[in-house]
Amino acid sequence: MNIRPLSETYAVSPQIDPSDLGAIKAAGYAAVIDNRPDGEIPDELQTAQMRAAAEAAGLEFFANPVIGGALTMENVTAQAEAIAAAKGPILAYCASGNRSSIVWALSQAGTRPAAELIAAAEAHGYHLAHLAPQIEALAAHKAEG
Numbered sequence: 692m693n694i695r696p697l698s699e700t701y702a703v704s705p706q707i708d709p710s711d712l713g714a715i716k717a718a719g720y721a722a723v724i725d726n727r728p729d730g731e732i733p734d735e736l737q738t739a740q741m742r743a744a745a746e747a748a749g750l751e752f753f754a755n756p757v758i759g760g761a762l763t764m765e766n767v768t769a770q771a772e773a774i775a776a777a778k779g780p781i782l783a784y785c786a787s788g789n790r791s792s793i794v795w796a797l798s799q800a801g802t803r804p805a806a807e808l809i810a811a812a813e814a815h816g817y818h819l820a821h822l823a824p825q826i827e828a829l830a831a832h833k834a835e836g
Contacts, residue, residue: 692704699780706786722753725738753773774798795808797829
């Protein structure tokens with residue numbers, strides 16, 4: 692398990708295992724967001740199994756499957772809603788942590804400057820500079836509405 696904090700309350704990780712959930716809870720996380728579609732992972736790591744294991748460990752669990760290369764605004768909205776609903780720090784995971792970083796940066800548009808969101812991900816090897824125009828456009832849209 693390789694936890695990479697992007698903010699004080701949000702971290703990302705490559706795929707976790709049910710056996711990691713106790714350590715995640717002990718590390719101070721209150722919630723887990725699963726950003727992997729069931730179609731790309733073995734049965735024991737699919738949403739239903741991970742939800743049951745997370746809840747048994749005392750963690751909130753949110754599923755927001757992000758298909759690689761096919762991120763939607765629904766994914767961005769769902770990630771923002773999960774972040775807002777969580778009762779404490781969150782660990783989001785996908786195959787490498789990249790999708791969880793991207794959907795976080797887009798969901799947080801307008802809460803911090805795009806450059807800060809990008810730098811937080813960049814510090815852990817996630818290259819999101821190409822998203823700056825999208826983050827800025829989302830921030831402007833939120834400011835209007």
